[in-house]
Amino acid sequence: MAFSQDYELIWSEEFDAPILNAAIWNIETGFGKNYEEQLYTSNPENIRLEDGKLIITALKGNEKNSYTSARINTLNKQHFKYGRIEVRAKLPNGSGTWPAIWMLGANHLSKGYPYCGEIDIMEHVGKSPNEIHGAVHFPLESEKLISSSDVLLVEDIKDTFHVYAIEWDRKEITYYIDETEYFRFDISQANQTFKKNVFRKPFYLIINLALGGNWAGEIDDSIFPAQLYIDYIKYYK
Numbered sequence: 001m002a003f004s005q006d007y008e009l010i011w012s013e014e015f016d017a018p019i020l021n022a023a024i025w026n027i028e029t030g031f032g033k034n035y036e037e038q039l040y041t042s043n044p045e046n047i048r049l050e051d052g053k054l055i056i057t058a059l060k061g062n063e064k065n066s067y068t069s070a071r072i073n074t075l076n077k078q079h080f081k082y083g084r085i086e087v088r089a090k091l092p093n094g095s096g097t098w099p100a101i102w103m104l105g106a107n108h109l110s111k112g113y114p115y116c117g118e119i120d121i122m123e124h125v126g127k128s129p130n131e132i133h134g135a136v137h138f139p140l141e142s143e144k145l146i147s148s149s150d151v152l153l154v155e156d157i158k159d160t161f162h163v164y165a166i167e168w169d170r171k172e173i174t175y176y177i178d179e180t181e182y183f184r185f186d187i188s189q190a191n192q193t194f195k196k197n198v199f200r201k202p203f204y205l206i207i208n209l210a211l212g213g214n215w216a217g218e219i220d221d222s223i224f225p226a227q228l229y230i231d232y233i234k235y236y237k
C-alpha cells in the first residue's frame with residue numbers, strides 16, 4: 001500500500017496467540033449504549049482467536065430480543081497519538097448489524113463523553129450494505145457535540161477483507177479504505193479557547209459488533225451467527 005508519507009511500523013497485533021493478549025486488550029461486558037440490543041460477553045462463542053484472526057460473533061439467544069456479542073478495547077494498555085493506524089477486517093452482513101473500529105480519548109473515564117473526543121476509523125450498518133462511514137465527534141465551548149463525517153461505497157464489503165485506516169497528525173485526520181482516500185478532517189475545527197484540542201491527545205482503540213440501536217435499526221433474526229473478522233492491526237509513526 002502506498003502511504004501518503006513515510007512511516008515506520010512501531011506496533012502491531014497479529015492475533016497469532018491462542019487467546020487474546022490481556023496485556024493489550026480489555027474485554028468489556030454488559031449491555032451496549034445507543035439503545036443497542038446486544039449483551040457483550042467474554043464467552044468463547046462470542047470472541048475467539050482462530051487461524052491468526054480475531055473473530056467476534058454475534059448470536060441470537062433463546063429468549064425474544066436476546067442477543068450476545070463482544071467488544072474489546074486497549075484503554076490504559078495501548079494508546080495512540082498521531083501516525084497511521086490500519087486494521088484489516090471483514091465485516092458481517094444483514095440488517096441490524098453495526099460493526100465498528102473506533103477510538104476514544106484516553107481521558108475518557110476522567111473527562112467523560114464528548115469531552116474526550118471520538119475518532120471512528122470504520123463504521124458500517126447492515127441495512128446500508130455498501131456504505132463505509134468515517135467520522136470524528138468532538139465538543140466545542142458551547143458543550144455541543146459536533147460531528148464531521150463522510151462515506152465511501154464499497155461493493156464487496158461482506159465477502160472480502162479490506163484495510164480501514166487513518167493517517168493522523170497535528171493538522172488533520174485522513175481516512176482510507178485500501179488505497180482510496182475518502183475523508184479529510186481539519187483538526188483546527190476542534191480548537192477551543194481555554195482547552196487543548198481533543199485530537200492532539202492520546203486515544204485508545206475499540207473494536208465491537210453491536211446490534212440494533214438508534215442507527216442500525218431493526219434486527220433480522222435470520223442472519224445469525226454474524227461475524228466480524230480482524231486479521232491485523234498496525235500502527236506506524
